[in-house]
């Protein structure tokens with residue numbers, strides 16, 4: 069990374085550097101993959117190359133530091149407001165090591181001690197200002213080399229992967245083949261991926277060069293790649309690290325690689341958070357999980373179904389957007405978890421459904437519960453701060469007010485019958501001890517600062533109460549002093565006051581100075597008056613200030629004790645947080661079910677059967693949304709045709725989203741739904757629609773198709789939208805035909821295939837489980853209206869010309885196109901359709917072998933012609949063009965003919 073590591077200029081003068089710069093030098097060497105922010109008083113400074121880079125990136129002034137050894141470029145940011153600068157540095161691709169003064173400067177005998185207290189990286193941010201509402205994960209990867217066996221060669225390509233969210237303490241570990249691990253990386257989208265640093269390119273000092281820009285083990289990840297100490301990933305070290313967090317690490321994991329990846333990642337988390345081994349007490353939930361427990365929805369499917377992001381990358385008009393009426397941040401994150409990992413276990417799904425059903429039925433309970441949950445703070449993160457000693461008194465109060473909700477919530481849910489509500493209610497520990505402690509110890513509205521008093525409540529500690537009493541009595545005495553001194557001296561204008569520099573004083577105006585008694589000592593002379601003190605006032609002052617100072621110190625001590633005690637209960641609090649999160653999601657799903665008129669899907673094994681299904685997102689923006697049925701029980705491969713814009717994609721996605729929602733435990737947008745449990749959803753969306761994936765080539769399309777054909781099972785749901793479009797019509801058609809047959813014959817997956825290749829509808833002639841569906845349009849008179857309703861059978865034509873007309877293509881062109889469609893193209897060409905396959909060319913149903921699929925004879929096409937216009941027209945797939953493309957194309961040809 070640019071500008072990290074020891075600056076060249078300092079390397080040259082290593083021996084001469086002043087003690088402070090020498091300290092800086094050592095830290096840059098130790099944290100050589102990070103930009104070191106080095107505390108000097110109220111600023112974090114950077115020097116030399118780092119200063120130049122910081123000045124450029126942060127748009128701050130570059131200055132010079134001069135000392136006896138030379139001049140060094142320097143740039144700094146204020147400590148008070150460092151967060152936005154750190155954020156900019158992270159965005160620019162830096163890791164940031166924060167080097168704080170760790171010694172009181174007044175106690176230092178030479179240069180103040182400094183140490184890196186934390187390393188901020190994209191995946192390990194904990195500052196509230198820098199965190200989004202969702203989870204921020206760091207992942208670590210370890211290849212399962214150690215388990216490699218000759219008899220199981222695929223072990224070579226297995227990996228263990230661990231994920232941590234250091235802001236909440238969530239920690240998960242799993243392992244599997246490359247594609248499963250890639251899926252997990254896609255799902256959780258870590259901001260950073262850590263791997264063992266390879267011992268390459270050791271330089272003279274024995275340091276290693278970072279390979280920070282390479283893809284970790286050739287996985288596709290968007291986050292930063294961080295190579296970390298190799299030793300942390302070794303079995304013994306990893307076991308040692310883990311033993312600070314889980315009692316018997318070995319028992320938790322299935323493979324050595326899982327143990328190593330977990331240990332390595334924990335060591336990295338400790339390193340970034342600046343704590344010693346075992347210091348992340350809040351990470352109490354190191355869990356192993358099996359990706360097969362959940363329905364697999366890979367990144368492509370999440371994207372094309374617009375679950376979290378719409379196709380422009382925004383968060384509007386997404387499934388999450390429609391569902392997310394959660395009451396608190398905990399629930400919001402949990403809902404994202406549920407959507408990322410729909411369930412496979414029917415009992416678990418039904419348990420969630422029971423809860424949603426009951427909460428949907430009981431509006432009062434639901435509303436009360438939601439109201440209470442709105443008062444819930446993000447205690448998952450809050451308790452993390454408490455456990456790490458970073459929370460202030462307000463955080464503790466926020467924690468208490470959240471925990472106060474628990475008994476009320478339990479009361480509201482008291483007579484719920486659904487087992488999954490009852491179990492969660494029972495699991496809610498009302499943490500009376502923790503609430504009691506905070507309630508007794510911390511005042512109701514504490515200040516933000518925890519070192520200046522006013523934090524600890526009266527009655528919590530006798531010593532503090534005594535100090536406060538002394539201070540109070542002293543102040544009362546001073547308050548009474550003015551009146552008593554006026555009486556004693558007869559000076560009516562006498563005043564008692566206080567200032568920071570001189571302390572308490574008695575002020576007497578010049579005309580009254582002769583009345584001043586003997587025991588007054590002069591303290592300060594002003595223009596019109598003199599200030600005095602008396603021995604008693606001085607004594608009281610010392611008493612007040614002494615008591616106040618001791619009270620502040622005592623309070624700080626008491627506060628940190630309380631914080632530590634609460635931090636000790638982090639695990640119990642985290643458990644409560646996760647139950648609150650789940651209850652919030654269940655209430656939310658119930659609320660959505662009621663508000664949006666969803667229905668409870670019945671789970672059975674007979675295949676997808678939806679009546680009156682709707683697209684959960686499109687229905688919210690389309691006022692006249694037309695519900696559609698989907699019956700894929702007997703004939704589970706549907707070839708869907710219809711004009712552009714008629715609703716094919718919407719329909720397919722709606723079936724997949726309904727299935728996904730059902731496995732989340734949610735109700736679904738339909739009149740009724742009977743659904744199977746699906747192991748995986750695959751989507752392959754045609755080139756023109758695949759905006760988010762960037763430039764899509766035919767090659768890529770085919771690769772994705774390959775993985776679907778390999779990995780789909782009879783329990784999968786496959787959506788294919790215009791597959792084969794990126795190549796010539798003839799090839800595309802052939803591929804589409806063969807794919808449909810293959811999915812039908814070999815795989816048996818439930819498949820929805822939207823296509824403009826009209827000929828594909830004839831696969832149904834030879835394959836009994838293939839059905840044709842099409843979208844209708846109303847063509848009364850000249851007007852064309854999309855009805856958006858799906859009906860059985862193949863559409864009679866593709867209506868490309870009608871759509872071109874709708875788009876305003878000139879009448880002559882439209883008429884000519886119609887003529888060509890009806891009569892065939894000049895030169896003897898037939899209509900765009902392929903001939904019906906004869907018995908000889910019609911592919912026979914196949915029951916074995918992938919390789920046979922290459923032998924399929926696609927519908928033949930006659931392309932013999934000398935006329936270039938005819939040839940071009942023949943190759944043209946009008947139905948797959950946008951109206952504008954059609955218009956442009958026709959316009960160009962017209963010009964050619966006219967020339």
Ligand SMILES: Nc1ncnc2c1ncn2[C@@H]1O[C@H](COP(=O)(O)OP(=O)(O)OP(=O)(O)O)[C@@H](O)[C@H]1O
Pocket residue numbers: 686690692693694695696710711712713714715716717718719856857
């Ligand atoms: N069931 C429906 N009810 C009402 N409007 C719908 C329905 N389905 C789709 N639409 C509307 O029609 C538009 C086009 O739908 P969609 O993209 O699904 O068409 P398509 O047939 O896949 O088109 P193309 O072949 O061009 O990709 C959608 O943006 C939506 O606004």
